[in-house]
Amino acid sequence: MAFHFKFNTKPSLFKGTKDPFRLVIINDETLMEVASFKLTKKSVYILFSSLFVGTVLLTYILVITTPLRYYIPGYASGAGRKELIHLKQQIDSLNDYTQSQQLVINNFNRIVQGKDVITLDTNALTPKQIDALPEKNILPNADAIKKDANIRVKVANRKKRHGRR
Structure with a gap:
């Protein structure tokens, strides 16, 4: 006589779903x-x-x-977002203003204490110094423009002669 064991006898969740x-x-x-x-x-x-x-x-x-x-976080109205951007811009401008005022106050304190004051370079450039600058002429050379235009015309004429566009 042989015994048969059932090893997988877990109760199934969907077994007997129609049993009343x-x-x-x-x-x-x-x-x-x-x-x-x-x-x-x-x-x-x-x-x-x-x-x-x-x-x-x-x-x-x-x-x-x-x-x-x-x-709900992140669910703001459009008007609230615009107001938030406007207030952020005001904060930035007030921050810039306070930094510039702090610089003025620091310079004033240096003057009162007799220390070195920050001096700005306000000397005008002489014509010789202007001529010595490498970027003195921002416009291209007129001769170079004429040469370039002539080359373009020659290339266009060659293309017309050979029937290319």
């Missing part, structure tokens, strides 16, 4: 049946899944259609 179960609600004082329901695993799963999806959908609609959406 009865849920009975009884009043403890009178032992009277208040309600009775015929249920299956499948119907209970569908009920709880539907309740979950309905709750998520209702919460989403509630947040999107009411002012609750402004409490």
